[in-house]
Amino acid sequence: xxxxxYVNWSAEERHQAKIQGIFRHGDYPGLDKVFDDILPLCPxxxxxxxxxxxxxxIQQQLHNMYVQDTLPVFETAGFNVSREASLGNKQLGKKNFxxxxxxxxxxxxxxxxxNVMEKRMKKNRDRLPVLQSIIKKYEEHINVITYxxxxxxxxxxxxTGHENVLGNFLRLHFPLHVPEGDLFLExxxxxxxxxEAPFAFNNQIVHSAHNRTGKHRLxxxxxxxxxxxxxxxxxxxxxxxxxxxxTDKYLIDYEREGEILNPSWKSGAIDxx
Numbered sequence: 001x002x003x004x005x006y007v008n009w010s011a012e013e014r015h016q017a018k019i020q021g022i023f024r025h026g027d028y029p030g031l032d033k034v035f036d037d038i039l040p041l042c043p044x045x046x047x048x049x050x051x052x053x054x055x056x057x058i059q060q061q062l063h064n065m066y067v068q069d070t071l072p073v074f075e076t077a078g079f080n081v082s083r084e085a086s087l088g089n090k091q092l093g094k095k096n097f098x099x100x101x102x103x104x105x106x107x108x109x110x111x112x113x114x115n116v117m118e119k120r121m122k123k124n125r126d127r128l129p130v131l132q133s134i135i136k137k138y139e140e141h142i143n144v145i146t147y148x149x150x151x152x153x154x155x156x157x158x159x160t161g162h163e164n165v166l167g168n169f170l171r172l173h174f175p176l177h178v179p180e181g182d183l184f185l186e187x188x189x190x191x192x193x194x195x196e197a198p199f200a201f202n203n204q205i206v207h208s209a210h211n212r213t214g215k216h217r218l219x220x221x222x223x224x225x226x227x228x229x230x231x232x233x234x235x236x237x238x239x240x241x242x243x244x245x246x247t248d249k250y251l252i253d254y255e256r257e258g259e260i261l262n263p264s265w266k267s268g269a270i271d272x273x
Contacts, residue, residue, distance in 0.1 A: 035198040045131060046176040102146045141228040149217065166237075167204055169226060183211050188207070
């Protein structure tokens with residue numbers, strides 16, 4: 001059995017990898033290998049998933065996919081908003097909860113409702129042979145695969161991945177359709193444009209997603225086992241959030257320096273851009 005490279009790292013090197021938020025191409029060879037393997041398949045992944053949806057262009061097809069076959073992530077996850085999360089500096093509010101939709105494909109966390117969701121996911125997977133080839137290759141290391149959509153002119157509020165509490169997995173993003181414009185992921189105040197995908201991030205850390213374009217965005221989310229990528233497991237979520245200083249950032253909407261957030265923002269209408 002070959003040991004991962006990080007067994008020879010210093011304690012500080014392992015610590016830095018554990019608290020790292022965003023992972024770019026060139027950071028870790030094992031991660032780069034997966035990026036380079038899957039990225040060339042993205043046009044085929046897009047073509048096969050859009051095949052059933054009518055439309056004169058990709059955006060029309062994506063809209064039909066969004067309406068017909070995706071589910072709002074926060075709603076289906078049973079995400080509840082506390083009174084505290086709607087007060088103070090949190091301005092964007094509940095109306096953004098339907099802006100993030102998912103076309104679910106693989107869900108391995110042992111959670112209530114998995115068997116019910118599996119019927120829907122199998123139906124989705126069965127018509128996607130290119131996607132099935134990826135699943136077959138990485139199957140034993142996968143926690144989640146989903147096609148993630150963000151509605152035009154919307155914000156996915158700050159949150160964390162409840163399925164990665166122990167820090168065993170890293171979330172990879174692959175671009176299936178990323179329109180031009182200001183469309184970015186924020187992780188603990190650090191931004192990365194979706195045009196830079198593929199990239200990865202630790203979804204234990206508070207993060208949000210922003211689509212400041214008038215078009216749908218579609219990416220493939222792939223959660224892989226960190227040691228398989230040559231990266232050590234992270235800390236348990238409470239410890240990690242304390243170490244990186246994001247424990248209370250759920251209560252504060254992300255805003256760029258000099259930017260004034262408009263409390264009337266809602267899914268589909270960012271009116272101060």
